[in-house]
Amino acid sequence: MFNSRLTLSDEKATMVLNPVISKLAGKLVVLASASPRRLEILRNVGLRFEVVPSWFKETLDKSLFKAPHEYAVETAKQKALEVARRMPIKHLKTPDIVIGADTIVTVDGMILEKPVDKHDAYRMLSSLSGKEHSVYTGVAIVVCHEKENEEVDYQLIQFYEETKVKFADLSEDMLWEYINSGEPMDKAGGYGIQALGGMLVEYVHGDFLNVVGFPLNHFCKQLSLIYNHCTSSSDQKSESVHLSLNGTHPTSVLSQPTPNIPTQSSHGSSSIPKPSSASSSQTHLTHCSPSASPGHKVKRKGSDSEVSQSSWTLVNSLSKHTDGREAKLRDSENTLPLISSSGQLIEHDVTEHEDSEPRKEDLRRIGELIDGFKASKALFTAARLRVFDLLHRMPGLDAAQVAQEVKASVKGTECLLEACVSLGLLKSKERTYENTDLATSLLRSDACFSLHGYIQHCDDTLWPLFSHLESAVEEGHSQREKVVSNKPKDMLKDAFHNSQEAKLRFMNAMHCVAKVAGKSVATAFDLSRYKTACDLGGCTGAMACEFTKAHPGMSVTVFDLPAVAELSERFHPLHSNNRVSFVAGDFFQDELPKADLYILARILHDLTDEKLHILLSKIADVCKPGCGLLLSEIFLDEDRSGPSRGLLQALSMSEGKQRSATEYSVLLKSHGFITAQIRHTDNLLDAMFCIKA
Numbered sequence: 001m002f003n004s005r006l007t008l009s010d011e012k013a014t015m016v017l018n019p020v021i022s023k024l025a026g027k028l029v030v031l032a033s034a035s036p037r038r039l040e041i042l043r044n045v046g047l048r049f050e051v052v053p054s055w056f057k058e059t060l061d062k063s064l065f066k067a068p069h070e071y072a073v074e075t076a077k078q079k080a081l082e083v084a085r086r087m088p089i090k091h092l093k094t095p096d097i098v099i100g101a102d103t104i105v106t107v108d109g110m111i112l113e114k115p116v117d118k119h120d121a122y123r124m125l126s127s128l129s130g131k132e133h134s135v136y137t138g139v140a141i142v143v144c145h146e147k148e149n150e151e152v153d154y155q156l157i158q159f160y161e162e163t164k165v166k167f168a169d170l171s172e173d174m175l176w177e178y179i180n181s182g183e184p185m186d187k188a189g190g191y192g193i194q195a196l197g198g199m200l201v202e203y204v205h206g207d208f209l210n211v212v213g214f215p216l217n218h219f220c221k222q223l224s225l226i227y228n229h230c231t232s233s234s235d236q237k238s239e240s241v242h243l244s245l246n247g248t249h250p251t252s253v254l255s256q257p258t259p260n261i262p263t264q265s266s267h268g269s270s271s272i273p274k275p276s277s278a279s280s281s282q283t284h285l286t287h288c289s290p291s292a293s294p295g296h297k298v299k300r301k302g303s304d305s306e307v308s309q310s311s312w313t314l315v316n317s318l319s320k321h322t323d324g325r326e327a328k329l330r331d332s333e334n335t336l337p338l339i340s341s342s343g344q345l346i347e348h349d350v351t352e353h354e355d356s357e358p359r360k361e362d363l364r365r366i367g368e369l370i371d372g373f374k375a376s377k378a379l380f381t382a383a384r385l386r387v388f389d390l391l392h393r394m395p396g397l398d399a400a401q402v403a404q405e406v407k408a409s410v411k412g413t414e415c416l417l418e419a420c421v422s423l424g425l426l427k428s429k430e431r432t433y434e435n436t437d438l439a440t441s442l443l444r445s446d447a448c449f450s451l452h453g454y455i456q457h458c459d460d461t462l463w464p465l466f467s468h469l470e471s472a473v474e475e476g477h478s479q480r481e482k483v484v485s486n487k488p489k490d491m492l493k494d495a496f497h498n499s500q501e502a503k504l505r506f507m508n509a510m511h512c513v514a515k516v517a518g519k520s521v522a523t524a525f526d527l528s529r530y531k532t533a534c535d536l537g538g539c540t541g542a543m544a545c546e547f548t549k550a551h552p553g554m555s556v557t558v559f560d561l562p563a564v565a566e567l568s569e570r571f572h573p574l575h576s577n578n579r580v581s582f583v584a585g586d587f588f589q590d591e592l593p594k595a596d597l598y599i600l601a602r603i604l605h606d607l608t609d610e611k612l613h614i615l616l617s618k619i620a621d622v623c624k625p626g627c628g629l630l631l632s633e634i635f636l637d638e639d640r641s642g643p644s645r646g647l648l649q650a651l652s653m654s655e656g657k658q659r660s661a662t663e664y665s666v667l668l669k670s671h672g673f674i675t676a677q678i679r680h681t682d683n684l685l686d687a688m689f690c691i692k693a
């Protein structure tokens with residue numbers, strides 16, 4: 001793991017080392033990247049952020065770019081902008097900062113990205129053998145500023161970093177051995193310098209982390225330029241950028257060498273101090289915001305008070321409407337968004353203090369949290385009444401018709417339907433209702449990726465537990481007994497998986513999660529070398545099925561308790577998959593089926609430390625060197641500040657513990673498993689792939 005050289009978990013150390021990182025605290029910072037390396041690099045320096053991988057397809061026409069780094073910067077920009085534009089619409093929140101990056105390798109005039117298959121990896125690696133090449137990472141930082149009229153202003157800062165790397169001469173054997181390790185597949189140029197690929201490298205000139213995927217040092221310098229040091233220059237032109245929202249690229253309205261491709265140019269860069277390049281890497285600032293003259297006075301929006309602008313920076317802007325309409329170019333200086341030298345947007349005036357009017361975004365956030373339980377229960381109730389199934393079969397019913405079908409009151413049904421519309425679960429037209437796409441794909445009980453069973457489990461099991469949360473916190477243990485004893489006598493037996501019906505409900509919940517998350521987990525790593533896998537505690541076989549789909553040469557044995565194995569037959573058509581088989585047994589007591597890859601999905605978090613070590617030693621005992629272990633859980637951030645999904649789940653857990661990827665790595669290492677790769681999938685479960693040493 002390359003992060004052994006980067007273990008800055010102490011917040012004070014981070015603040016002293018980089019005050020800018022700490023200035024981002026409290027802001028919604030988003031990393032528009034699925035790269036686990038970028039995530040790790042930024043997490044390791046204490047930056048708190050959400051990961052929203054970009055959907056931008058990396059298909060820009062390379063021939064349009066004069067230099068390779070322009071291509072990387074433009075791709076990074078498109079990745080970041082795609083997320084910045086999507087979030088207000090799809091996630092219903094506007095980030096403060098979105099970071100996008102793109103890493104490429106150039107050799108002999110070619111741009112190498114991630115190989116598409118082993119032969120492509122061979123082509124790339126053989127072209128690098130014995131030569132020096134350049135690795136460029138383009139980075140785009142999009143600063144978003146949501147205004148009262150729901151428009152969003154964007155400030156765009158983009159730059160790149162170059163590092164030179166020299167490869168040793170690689171023999172054919174070495175090349176293929178490396179390719180067959182699976183490591184090259186998700187890496188620019190087909191190698192990972194931080195892992196096995198490091199063995200191929202003779203020297204590195206420049207920023208090592210730039211090769212890994214993120215030029216941290218240059219990034220921090222750029223942040224401090226944004227937040228601390230932008231000097232003013234009255235004659236400087238501000239570059240306004242016009243964002244068209246119909247899927248095309250934003251274009252700069254100032255002179256551009258190539259349409260759609262803002263490149264290093266005169267505008268903006270001259271008055272901005274260039275980051276000092278202590279390393280031998282070349283550093284280039286493509287453009288940065290000009291700033292306002294010291295002492296310039298502006299009126300705060302919605303306020304009569306005048307604010308001295310000496311510390312504010314006028315920034316480049318492109319504006320958009322969150323409803324997707326074409327936005328207008330903004331030309332008045334006063335309407336340009338403002339950023340303070342302390343890193344606050346103008347609405348977050350430094351003169352604000354504890355007793356000033358609460359900020360709108362704070363009120364909105366607290367409102368969302370206070371109402372969160374109402375929203376959950378509205379969803380649970382609509383799912384339980386099968387409203388989404390009904391409206392799938394019969395779209396366009398009015399409230400009275402829905403009420404009649406679900407056997408509920410008209411008044412109550414109408415309130416529920418309207419609430420569901422406000423939550424984006426239903427659409428209404430002339431007082432009739434139909435499912436939104438979200439409800440169609442995730443909430444119908446018969447949808448391929450239905451979460452209906454999991455919602456039922458939340459309503460039946462977790463909801464009652466959470467109503468006793470205060471006692472759970474006071475007493476330090478789960479309140480299962482209390483919940484059970486509150487139930488009528490005939491339900492006592494049923495509670496918490498004791499009866500067959502309860503078992504089936506629980507299995508259905510796990511089945512839903514496995515179906516939704518399974519593909520992301522199964523495809524997270526190159527597992528082509530493994531032919532037999534065993535999914536320990538694999539329940540209905542849904543996860544196993546995804547592994548066989550993703551890996552045509554693999555068969556999977558699902559190992560679970562006899563009662564579960566017996567009931568799993570009900571989850572057809574999984575049993576029609578002849579590469580998934582079921583073996584009944586208890587992994588604490590019985591011999592484990594033989595396999596060269598073991599899968600542990602949603603198992604470890606639920607176990608006490610003692611049980612966990614028993615299970616891991618049993619797996620370690622049956623694994624030969626080279627055997628794989630694929631762990632799938634929600635991985636907590638290294639500083640345990642998120643994700644909320646994992647931390648909230650911990651509140652109702654009885655025995656186990658939520659852990660970060662590093663904590664899991666350490667645990668597995670103590671049983672001889674070395675972490676090869678970690679993937680934050682942006683789905684319900686993350687994944688880690690380890691190899692028995």
Ligand SMILES: O=c1[nH]cc([C@@H]2O[C@H](COP(=O)(O)OP(=O)(O)OP(=O)(O)O)[C@@H](O)[C@H]2O)c(=O)[nH]1
Nearest residue numbers: 033034035037102103187188192193211212213
């Ligand atoms: O030595 C190393 N070189 C490169 C990498 C990793 O390679 C990829 C580069 O791909 P890209 O920039 O397109 O980023 P993606 O992984 O596709 O994620 P996005 O969602 O941001 O597009 C990158 O992951 C590097 O980390 C490496 O690991 N070692």
